[in-house]
Structures are given as structure tokens and as C-alpha cells.
Amino acid sequence: METREIFGATYMTKMRPQDLLLPTPAGLCCKLGGFHIDPVRSVERALITHGHSDHARAGHGAVLATQETLDMMRLRYGENFAGSTQAVAYGEDIRLGGVNVKFHPAGHVLGSAQIAVSCNGMRIVASGDYKDAPDPTCAPFELVPCDVFITEATFGLPVFRHGNAADEVKKLLASVALFPERAHLVGAYSLGKAQRVIALLREAGHDAPIYLHGAMEAITYYYRSRGIPLGELRPARGVKKAELAGTITLAPPSATSDIWTRRFPDPVTAFASGWMRVRARARQGGIELPLVISDHADWDGLTTTIAATGAGEIWVTHGQEDALVHWCRSKGLAARPLDLVGYGDEDEGEGEGETQPGSQAQPKPEGSQDAGSEA
Numbered sequence: 001m002e003t004r005e006i007f008g009a010t011y012m013t014k015m016r017p018q019d020l021l022l023p024t025p026a027g028l029c030c031k032l033g034g035f036h037i038d039p040v041r042s043v044e045r046a047l048i049t050h051g052h053s054d055h056a057r058a059g060h061g062a063v064l065a066t067q068e069t070l071d072m073m074r075l076r077y078g079e080n081f082a083g084s085t086q087a088v089a090y091g092e093d094i095r096l097g098g099v100n101v102k103f104h105p106a107g108h109v110l111g112s113a114q115i116a117v118s119c120n121g122m123r124i125v126a127s128g129d130y131k132d133a134p135d136p137t138c139a140p141f142e143l144v145p146c147d148v149f150i151t152e153a154t155f156g157l158p159v160f161r162h163g164n165a166a167d168e169v170k171k172l173l174a175s176v177a178l179f180p181e182r183a184h185l186v187g188a189y190s191l192g193k194a195q196r197v198i199a200l201l202r203e204a205g206h207d208a209p210i211y212l213h214g215a216m217e218a219i220t221y222y223y224r225s226r227g228i229p230l231g232e233l234r235p236a237r238g239v240k241k242a243e244l245a246g247t248i249t250l251a252p253p254s255a256t257s258d259i260w261t262r263r264f265p266d267p268v269t270a271f272a273s274g275w276m277r278v279r280a281r282a283r284q285g286g287i288e289l290p291l292v293i294s295d296h297a298d299w300d301g302l303t304t305t306i307a308a309t310g311a312g313e314i315w316v317t318h319g320q321e322d323a324l325v326h327w328c329r330s331k332g333l334a335a336r337p338l339d340l341v342g343y344g345d346e347d348e349g350e351g352e353g354e355t356q357p358g359s360q361a362q363p364k365p366e367g368s369q370d371a372g373s374e375a
Ligand SMILES: [Zn+2]
Pocket: 050, 052, 108, 129, 374
């Protein structure tokens, strides 16, 4: 019944955005095209924006994603992570059902994409995670003009201004020069952040071997196989303690506080994350050297991007939705948290601040290490 009405509206009157893309318990759904974007439950056909585990899950029927995202899913979940796969190039025209789909670079991690969904002259861009800051390890964010822009809000508060990542890497190198007898352990999310930190170290002229925690090896070597220059890399495993003095090792954030660190001489613990802007976070985590390096847009990046898309309507998800929704409205844009889309056009989103059960728009648990590590 409802479907018939929607189809009727499609042809008789102007299409509404929520007729094209709608949040459902399985994730953002395009009924007309027969697919979901970054679904949280198994679906028949999934379009995946990038390889991070909160977006790319195993168990879907068919998966469409960039070659890099498919490869990362393969690395993480094994060969049989989906019934079938289709690699999509940036800018390639794809037709699914009655809907046009195009992947555009998101600048977040290698292979990351914004997914533009168009039908009857309306275009919605689901940006996944994105950043507008330069990153030598992935294609730069591409601005895609659209009617509705779906934005993340991981750092959607004015307090979050990441600054220049190259300056943070200079701090790390200054510390290495200052403490040549100590090892430096840099906590960094193993997909994207670690490789970006390595590439930034190389850009800053650091050409000594860089050591890797075992959990970093496969994905980092994969980056290198895709032509990202990362210089000489060595496994930290099996190296004598004394040899690690004056060196830099990349490790998952959880490893920098566990027994694993005992193999390093008097280690200086660093953490590369947008959350390091918050001093209490660094203190809590026992981080000696906080490095504000993020693969997500900061407040200025989010607001500048939103304005530049020309979209009149903004759907906000993943993080600090309220402040960003408020900012959008102050600029005359229609805006709402993504999980409220389709729940009534007059909804101002000022309820309990709770998400719909099972919706894809659940905020990241702020205090958790995972939320920090991916940022
Ligand atoms: Zn991500």
C-alpha cells in the first residue's frame, strides 16, 4: 500500500528525499534501487562507503564498493565475506533499479567513498565518514553538489579544530630527538590512521625504519601494495629491546597500555586521534604525547563542506548531531538527525535524544576506546 503511494508520488508529484533513501533498522535503505548503504544487518545488496568495521560488515548477499574497500573486507573477514562482490570505480555510472548511483572520494581512508544516489532530478549524497584535510594515503575529498547531504558528526562541536597534522608529526619527531634512549609508541587505528601517520613521518623527512605491531602489518602492507609510499617498515616482533631505542612503532591504541609495551625501552606513549584535543582524554588514557590527527572533518570542515554542497537539507549522523543540526538551521537549512528522517516532517528532533532501536544512527559510545581509536 505504502509502496504504491510512494510510487504514485514519484510519478505524479515531486519526489521527497525520504522516498529515495530512508533509515531502517538494517541501515540506510534505497527501496527503489533495492540496496542499503553501510547496513548493520545482513541484506541482499549492500553499498559500502569504506572499510571500517562499523560501516563494512560481513554476511551480505552482494556487495558493491571500491576495490580497496572490498580488499580490506577480504583482509578482515576472509574470502567469503559476501555472496558476491562488484568493484566500483570513483565516478563510474551505476544503475540499480530506477536509481543512478556514483561513488566519489571521501578523503577518509584509502578507498573511502561518498555514495551519490540520484533519481528524478534529486540527488542525495551519503558521505559515510569524510575529511577535507590533505592525506597522502588516499584520494582527496570531492565536493558533490546535491539536494540532500548526509553528514557524519563525529567532531560536530565547535571545540573540535584539528589543526595541521604535519605540525603534530613534528612534535613526535621533536620528542624522538629529545629522548634518543627511549622508544616511541604511537597508538593509531590500524586502518587508515596508522598509514597516514607513517606517510606524514616520511613527508617530514624521517627515513629510519618504522616498526609495526603485528595487528598493523597486513593492512599496512596492503596500502603499500596499492602504491602508497611508506618507506622501510619492520615488524616490532622479535626485535631486541635495546635496538628499539630512538625508534617509532605504530600500534593499535589498546596495545599501548598493555603488557606488550614491556619489550620497549622506557616507552613514550603517543596517541594520534582527534579526541586528543580533549586533554582529559589524553590524561585518562595515560598518553604522554597526544597528537591531534584525525581522519574525520573537524567543526570547520563539517560546516564548510555542508555549505559548499549547496544542499538545502542535511541529515546528520554518527556523533554530535545536535550542535550540527542547530548550526544548519541557523543557516536556514532544513536539518535533522538521520534517525528521525521519515518519522514525521514536522519533527524538530528535540525529544529524549535517544536513537531509534536498531537504527544505523546510533551515536558512537563516547567513552569507549573504539570511538576514540577510529577518530
Ligand atoms: Zn571510518
